[in-house]
Amino acid sequence: MTSNTTDAGATGIAQQTPALQTPLSSANQKLRYIDAETAVKIDEQLLSEEGGFSIDQLMELAGLSCAQTVFACYPPSTFGTVLVAAGPGNQGGDGLVAARHLSHFGYRVMLWYPKQGKTELFARLKKQLKNLNVDFVDTDEFVDALEEADVVLDAIFGFSFKGEPREPFKEPLDAMNNESRMEFEARRKVPPIVSIDIPSGWSVDEGNQGGKKFTPQVILSLTAPKHGIKSFTLGPEKIGRHFLGGRFVSDEIEEKFALALPVYPADAQIVDVTGFGEMSPEEAKQKLEEENLYIIYTNDFDYCNHGPLP
Numbered sequence: 001m002t003s004n005t006t007d008a009g010a011t012g013i014a015q016q017t018p019a020l021q022t023p024l025s026s027a028n029q030k031l032r033y034i035d036a037e038t039a040v041k042i043d044e045q046l047l048s049e050e051g052g053f054s055i056d057q058l059m060e061l062a063g064l065s066c067a068q069t070v071f072a073c074y075p076p077s078t079f080g081t082v083l084v085a086a087g088p089g090n091q092g093g094d095g096l097v098a099a100r101h102l103s104h105f106g107y108r109v110m111l112w113y114p115k116q117g118k119t120e121l122f123a124r125l126k127k128q129l130k131n132l133n134v135d136f137v138d139t140d141e142f143v144d145a146l147e148e149a150d151v152v153l154d155a156i157f158g159f160s161f162k163g164e165p166r167e168p169f170k171e172p173l174d175a176m177n178n179e180s181r182m183e184f185e186a187r188r189k190v191p192p193i194v195s196i197d198i199p200s201g202w203s204v205d206e207g208n209q210g211g212k213k214f215t216p217q218v219i220l221s222l223t224a225p226k227h228g229i230k231s232f233t234l235g236p237e238k239i240g241r242h243f244l245g246g247r248f249v250s251d252e253i254e255e256k257f258a259l260a261l262p263v264y265p266a267d268a269q270i271v272d273v274t275g276f277g278e279m280s281p282e283e284a285k286q287k288l289e290e291e292n293l294y295i296i297y298t299n300d301f302d303y304c305n306h307g308p309l310p
């Protein structure tokens, strides 16, 4: 196993953060942040008759963007073993889908999935992983798996998390937190963590209250970033990378919730939004109006809609 960490103890989280290029234009770029209630409403809209999606479709797209984020930051040539920690809800499902892709991408995959979701979708996703010979890790093996892993995908809790983590999640989450990780690192090494939507244990709206929970190196926000991650993306601790994924939002939903999403590279499931600032609802509405005008203008002249002509 290999890691890009240096000596124990002195290694700060920032040093493990993947050294990707910050997008050149990020200085003037902004993102809209949403609260947990809005995230639920968007999810419901996508899954409604109007939205037309099924949950497994959304999960497949979300899971693919999770796997692509891990691959972009911690490629298997250097970070050969990934531990996927999957929770009891739909975020756990994203983790299962990501685990499948990561196995195909060339990682050795360990999966900790202590509380299976109730529907047959979760049973099928689990079966697919058994068929790929993914290593299933029990809760009493979690700390060993953490030591063995080169990178961790935190797919435990998403936008429906509330309160303080209950068992069987509490102890493993404690093992991932920074203080334990310091002790842990003194013993061996600390794998970097990629969190989906919100670092597990952080309040979705308020963030890392009391600063007691672990801080990941990378966050992948699905659909739109949640208020709780602002200390990571906007605060003085801006130490990690931030990506956006979950490419399933129609123009109608984007406008209804004033999301004003950034432009994804044409065929990509993720976009690097590190360094982007926060956009107000008014700015978002204005941006959407300008974009609509731009599309009308370019259509009039029979230009393509992918950007200004040189």
Ligand SMILES: NC(=O)C1=CN([C@@H]2O[C@H](COP(=O)(O)OP(=O)(O)OC[C@H]3O[C@@H](n4cnc5c(N)ncnc54)[C@H](O)[C@@H]3O)[C@@H](O)[C@H]2O)[C@@H](O)CC1
Residues within 6 Å of the ligand: 042, 043, 046, 058, 059, 062, 087, 088, 089, 090, 091, 092, 093, 094, 156, 157, 158, 159, 160, 161, 162, 163, 164, 165, 166, 167, 169, 196, 197, 222, 223, 246
């Ligand atoms: N529209 C989107 O953006 C999509 C989001 N998806 C994923 O779905 C997630 C939301 O899924 P869910 O609404 O199922 O919820 P979560 O996956 O956030 O978790 C809900 C589960 O956690 C449990 N839980 C909540 N608080 C707890 C606590 N304090 N201790 C222990 N257990 C606790 C609940 O009982 C429930 O089983 C998102 O964060 C995202 O990862 C995708 O799967 C599909 C599309």
Ligand SMILES: [K+]
Residues within 6 Å of the ligand: 091, 154, 155, 156, 157, 158, 195, 196, 197, 198, 199, 200
């Ligand atoms: K998470």
